[in-house]
Amino acid sequence: MSSLKNLDEVRRLERLAFRGWPALEFQDIQGWHLRFSGGYTKRANSINALDPTASPDIEAVEAAVRERGRPPVWRLTPLAPFGTADRLKARGYQPIERSLLQRCPLHDGFRAAPAVEIAASPTPAWLDAFATYSPVKPEHRETMQRMLQVIAQPAGFAFVQHEGRPMAMAIGAVEGDHMGLFDVLVMPEARRQGLARRVTESLYAWAWERGARFAYLQVVATNAAAMPLYAAQGFRTVYEYEYLIPPTS
Incomplete structure (x- = not known):
């Protein structure tokens, strides 16, 4: 390029x-x-x-x-x-x-999953789960919370819980016609249940309603777990x- x-x-x-x-x-x-x-x-x-x-x-x-x-x-x-x-x-x-x-075109075929809650700001439970599973070092927790507060708006903090336990989470940030997808996390006990797809596609639907027509993300090239999902959703590499x-x- x-x-x-x-x-x-x-x-x-x-x-x-x-x-x-x-x-x-x-x-x-x-x-x-x-x-x-x-x-x-x-x-x-x-x-x-x-x-x-x-x-x-x-x-x-x-x-x-x-x-x-x-x-x-x-x-x-x-x-x-x-x-x-x-x-x-x-x-x-x-x-x-x-x-x-990578970037993919959004469309109105992406659907929000009922189990996925999307809040405009991180809840205490979301923050606790993020700090635990991201993981965030104790000395970085205050910095992490400050950064989350200044993410481009509108921001969506997606969260799935089951019986009070965190299962999956992600962040979406809409600016203009693009939504950035950040920090998709699925907890170890909840993997292989399709939660990464449900969380991300719920955010795509949420972003579509707010005028976004593309999503972008940044992923390590060796992330073999995530790459097939993103490819199936339509993501293609723009640059390395x-x-x-x-x-x-």
């Missing part, structure tokens, strides 16, 4: 995803978008390209991140300037988690990205 039109679409989806899973703070420097959220999730604590023609001063960007007490984690999409990965690898960075941004993490010593 190299045409200007395609890169504009990557940029649009990147900005949607930034707001769908928001960082608590950010800084733009030399064509890169630096995201800070106290170390909670790589996505919200990463260095992201905005302009493929802006070759960064890697040391200056690293310094800006280290000033916040965080290791510099680069997230390289097709917007990254040519050769950035090679420059980072020469400095000892290691690539991890090749991931895909990977993280590069600094050497540990």
